Amino acid sequence: xxxxxxxxxxxxxxxxxxxxxxxxxxxxxxxxxxxxxxxxxxxxxxxxxxxxxxxxxxxxxxxxxxxxxxxxxxxxxxxxxxxxxxxxxxxxxxxxxxxxxxxxxxxxxxxxxxxxxxxxx
Amino acid sequence: xxxxxxxxxxxxxxxxxxxxxxxxxxxxxxxxxxxxxxxxxxxxxxxxxxxxxxxxxxxxxxxxxxxxxxxxxxxxxxxxxxxxxxxxxxxxxxxxxxxxxxxxxxxx
Numbered sequence: 001x002x003x004x005x006x007x008x009x010x011x012x013x014x015x016x017x018x019x020x021x022x023x024x025x026x027x028x029x030x031x032x033x034x035x036x037x038x039x040x041x042x043x044x045x046x047x048x049x050x051x052x053x054x055x056x057x058x059x060x061x062x063x064x065x066x067x068x069x070x071x072x073x074x075x076x077x078x079x080x081x082x083x084x085x086x087x088x089x090x091x092x093x094x095x096x097x098x099x100x101x102x103x104x105x106x107x108x109x110x111x112x113x114x115x116x117x118x119x120x121x
Numbered sequence: 122x123x124x125x126x127x128x129x130x131x132x133x134x135x136x137x138x139x140x141x142x143x144x145x146x147x148x149x150x151x152x153x154x155x156x157x158x159x160x161x162x163x164x165x166x167x168x169x170x171x172x173x174x175x176x177x178x179x180x181x182x183x184x185x186x187x188x189x190x191x192x193x194x195x196x197x198x199x200x201x202x203x204x205x206x207x208x209x210x211x212x213x214x215x216x217x218x219x220x221x222x223x224x225x226x227x228x229x
Contacts (some may be wrong), residue, residue: 027179035218045158045209047218049177059216062122095165100215103174106213110166116224 002026004034004096004112010088011118015045019082020115021095029077030054033099035108036070036081049100051079086119093117123147125210125221134229140197142224144210149190154213157186157195160223161206169208181185202228 007021022034035050049060053072054077062068072079094115095106122182134140144155152173168177170186173193185197192193197204205228210221 045220105153107171
């Protein structure tokens with residue numbers, strides 16, 4: 001079964017660092033882009049960025065460039081999203097998703113279950 | 122960055138009715154890079170439509186997508202109780218992706 005399994009919920013204080021993970025299984029992890037999507041409480045989806053684990057090519061949304069770092073360790077089929085200094089406004093659900101290309105069309109076909117990050121003093 | 126604007130914000134309909142959801146882009150989007158997702162409370166989004174008009178695996182044929190350029194539409198021909206959810210369009214072009222703000226489809 002193709003799946004993405006994300007790390008568990010986190011509660012952090014402002015200023016702390018954090019790295020959450022997304023482990024792929026059931027497919028060739030290095031052959032598909034993995035994207036990260038933010039959903040703040042009660043709000044819509046926001047495209048943060050995307051990484052190709054095969055060569056770590058990474059693209060960021062201008063809104064998130066410099067705010068987070070996306071990385072991947074292909075040896076363990078895992079992608080990461082990290083913060084060096086969290087803010088209360090980083091409180092959100094974070095999803096990873098696999099980008100598939102079907103007859104030349106791209107879309108996120110497999111989603112992780114989400115990781116809730118709460119930042120509060 | 123391409124901005125996607127969805128309308129209406131909320132759509133109130135009854136089971137059995139037809140739903141038409143709109144997604145308008147601030148500049149032209151390749152149809153290959155326009156997708157629609159459904160999200161129910163407490164769940165991750167689910168891919169419905171890719172390439173503007175192709176149904177993802179397992180998606181019922183009452184869901185259809187159309188459009189090109191800057192105007193795209195998701196149509197649900199006959200609403201079932203399980204279709205009431207939030208729907209998002211998404212584009213990926215020039216190495217950047219964006220989502221629309223979503224349309225909430227609620228039971229009237």
